[in-house]
Amino acid sequence: MERCPLCRATLNGAQTCRRCRAALQSVKRVEREGEVLVDAAIHSLSLDDVMTAERLLRRALAVHAAPEACALWRLVKMLLRRSEARSASASDFL
Numbered sequence: 625m626e627r628c629p630l631c632r633a634t635l636n637g638a639q640t641c642r643r644c645r646a647a648l649q650s651v652k653r654v655e656r657e658g659e660v661l662v663d664a665a666i667h668s669l670s671l672d673d674v675m676t677a678e679r680l681l682r683r684a685l686a687v688h689a690a691p692e693a694c695a696l697w698r699l700v701k702m703l704l705r706r707s708e709a710r711s712a713s714a715s716d717f718l
């Protein structure tokens with residue numbers, strides 16, 4: 625987090641906003657939790673485990689809808705649609 629979510633002052637890593645004095649420890653903790661979930665989702669994608677990535681990203685978005693989590697969510701949804709279409713067309717041959 626680079627700016628205070630309340631007053632938009634630059635934080636420079638501070639736990640308390642120098643301008644509005646907001647205590648940001650819990651906000652930063654939530655942001656970190658989201659980052660850990662996004663990292664785990666990326667790891668799942670590297671293992672070709674799209675279902676686990678989807679589950680992790682769903683949790684990440686519930687915790688903190690960061691732009692990178694939203695972008696990965698769109699990618700995972702596209703991958704799932706593609707694999708569903710592929711398995712549907714494969715079942716046409718059975």
Ligand SMILES: [Zn+2]
Pocket residue numbers: 628629630631632633641642643644645646
């Ligand atoms: Zn502030």
